[in-house]
Amino acid sequence: MPMDGAREKCGVFAVVSAGEPVASTICVGLIALQHRGQEAAGVAVVDRSAIQLLCGPGLVSEALDPDAVAAMNGSCGIGHVRYSTAGSAGEENSQPVRRRTRTGQEFALAHNGNILSIDGLSTSTTPSVGWGRKRTGSSDTHILAGKLADHRDRSIDEALDAVLPTVVGAFSLVIVSGDTIYCARDRQGFRPLCLGRLGAGWIVASESAALDSVGAQFVREIAPGEILTVRMNGLKSRQFAGEDPATCVFEHIYFSRQDSQLGGRRVQQVRRAMGAALADEAPAIGDVVMPVPETARPAAAGYAERSGIRYEEGLVRNPYVGRTFIKPDNEQRRLGIQLKINPIPEIVRDRRVVVVDDSIVRANSALAVIAMLRAAGAAEVHMRISSPPIRWPCFFGVDLSRPGEIAASDRSVLEMRDLIGADSLGYLSLDAVERAVGTAGICSGCFTGEYPVDIDQIHAKMRMRAAA
Structure with a gap:
């Protein structure tokens, strides 16, 4: 799902x-987490009780100068990669915040x-505050940090x-x-x-997968509603709220790396199972199955294996086209997709x-890919999507806020089929997605319009507080 798809925040x-x-x-x-955010990166470490902070725009390799990183001597620290879904994309909203x-x-x-x-109080209207710092930065991160800082006579644990x-x-959060x-x-x-x-x-x-990149051993997932205090001499865990699990389904479908573990399962296995189920629910008569690279590869492999149709890599992705190169209007998105994806005519x-992708959001990507395949001589193009149709916005950290x-x-x-110019279009059912994920408690509000949090009630409370 290149260029015009849903993007994760951080x-x-x-x-x-x-x-x-x-x-x-x-x-x-x-x-190792660069896929989760490419607008900015930052590192904060503690050296002799003082926090050293280094942030900048772009990829990690662009934002964080190696010499400056090498000069940071702290033995305890945090880092962040960012893609903005709320607040400004400017440098003042880079993280970490101090x-x-x-x-x-x-x-x-x-x-x-x-954070809603x-x-x-709505984070979209609350000024960012914090003891000893100007009111700068519009992101929910600044607001949360300010709330924690403003708790008088309390430790961070208590705050x-x-x-x-x-x-x-x-x-x-970290x-x-x-x-x-x-x-x-x-x-x-x-x-x-x-x-x-x-x-x-x-x-x-x-x-x-980020643990693997530094040679660390996976221990466990942080539980929903958990605060974990981590020191060299041990861990302290407590629940600030009861668990009400509703992990974003798109973590399984698209966002997370396929070599990551999520909910006790390898993401690659979940996506392959989705592809196999898609072949059962939306079969197609074809000569070749191919993915839209990169994240749809496991689903396409599962589809090919279950259907018996040969798997081929017929679309090649240019890895050197970054999101910052493409302006956010639809025409330039289409040009960007053509630059990023290229078919192999032979x-x-x-x-x-049969071309498999993980989702359709704005449809620019699907439309462009199908046009490319036809221009390369495809006799027919059948689009298969390893998730249900996205019909509703997301309020929880995905760039799907404008219906x-x-x-x-x-x-x-059928109207979507005509829009993208495919000979046929098939989606995976939500039931099949849930079976592939295999864990209780996922958020599928972007498919159903039903959210684990009462959005209307939250907005009503915000309006009442603002009017008080």
């Missing part, structure tokens, strides 16, 4: 070591998700206990202060967060092509 990575500098390790972990409590305790915070409200139960929305990492996950567990062991130290990361020509930009929001499957 990735986080944190390290506590036995005295060794951690900044370079954090950067390696962030590179604050100081009223008692003088300095901390840095980074988070993945989208804190203590009944987390007081503030997090009042937060509505999605967050998987905080560094002194020799301690604090991490927490919202009660629904919308976004992933996991714990790993590296020698005598500890790692916290958005995905287990595989396509005179064949009935007018969601192609299937007011179109039937």
